Amino acid sequence: MAWVFPWQILCVVLAAVCVILAVLWLMGLRRNRRSRFDRSAAERVRIDLELSLAEQQGRLAIIRELQDVAVLSLARLITRAEGARYAAESDPSTAVRAATALVEDGRVTLADLRRVLTIAREGESIQAMQPGLQSARNLFGVMRDAGLAVGFTESGDRFPLKPGAELAIYRILQSALANALKHGGVGTEARVSFTWTQDGLQLLIDDDGIRAAARRESATASDFAARTAYTIDDDLRALSESISGAGITQMRERAQLFGGIFNAGTVPGVGFSVSAVFPSLRFHNGVHGVDLSR
Template sequence: MTALIVAAVILAVIALVFLVLWLMARGRLRRIDRDWTGSERTRIELELSLAEQTGRLAIIRDLQDVAVHGISRLVSHAEGARYTAESDPSSAVRVVGGVADAGRDALADMRRVLTVAREGEALASPQPGLQSAKNLFRVMRDAGLEVVFEETGTRYELRPGAELAIYRILQAALSNSLKHGGRGTEAKVSFVWTGDGLQLTVDDDGIRAAARRTGDETDRHTTSVDDDLRSLTETVTGAGISQMRQRAELFGGVFTARSVPGVGFSVSVTFPSLRFHNGVHGVDLPR
């Protein structure tokens, strides 16, 4: 009897040791995962910044070629004016007028180059807009997220603040899809433009993606009425969710986030009057 008690104590101690080791390993893996997520987001930001600056440098090169050509033309006109002045002073006056016109054109070209360069300096800490969405999709795809994008309706111009808010919501939603669903998750992004507003949705299949990786898709797809009810009534919280909601509310948006049982996660933002509500709260800007 004593031997059984000793054996039971030994087994209990061994089990306790294994439990402690498992908890330590689990905590270490969580820390690694958090570090990886932070590094991945930093990499995404840097790649987007690089893409923005690369495109800007290409524009500067093109404008610089035009400016150099304009200056070359200006020098040619000036040389012609000098020779004309020696032989026909009256004609030289007309030639000088051409020199002035060429000079103004060259000056305008140089100003365009400087404008683009200064904008690049101002964007050293980039403030992306909707035009950067393609770069965001590319970076997310490289990270392992399958992004499907569709857009309906006619897009209209928005002020930079509104574009930045929408972009950050999109970026956060896709980052969450990758973080929680893992590689192979499909995220469907939809922009629906109406006469006055915009609806943005990001639907992912993170639960199915995890099931595909573990090979138990059948079990994961089994859901109950309680699961559906919980999905409709639960309040999703978290720092990222709160930030997305706050960004949406700044421009009159209605933000919703919920899990889809057996499938994944859905983020939706409806801006009912974004066309008139993207710079000043409650003011119809064009009127």
């Protein structure tokens, strides 16, 4: 009968514990990644809903104004019709002139009502459409309300984009701003720039999340300086680091679909920077580099 030494039993137990801990760690890591992805998706849905609500509120305000005008016009139309009816009993020629005026007033009122219906139908169609660059300023407003200071500059001549490209750019912009607010917190400043070239577009989003967090957490100027200090090693590490995460991966993939070059990285002592350069966006149809024969 072979003897089993205590240290052998201990090794077996430790090995089993290590395996169990490794399995639990991998499960936790996977659950954490899924949770981050779910939070990112939920945040994007929330922003989309707030944008849609803001747009619909604006349309409802216009509809209310036009509706008030149409109601007043209709009230005047009814009053004049009653007057024409009474005038017809004593002076038929006056009734004819009044009827002619009523026709013109009726056409004006009908036009106002048609405007109301047009705006309502446009709201329904836009509600079903995907957001695009026309929603960018509304996006900035939503982010400002959430506590992110957004500055925007645009240079060059904008040209029409295909719907898929416009949606991809909007999603990159949306994700970058949401990440700036998430990691930098309230008070973070994000600077967005669109640079249009003859055939392309460069999108750049820089934020000062590191400085914003330092401002909130520092009691003195020296404390703030210490929190935002960096060395040349930090600069080199920022240039060589590979940023990962579900949000970054999605932004990179969206850019690549339309021939874009995506970069994201930390700016030591300041914050985070995201750029997407599309050299030939004017002519890119979203299938470049895709094997369509399969």
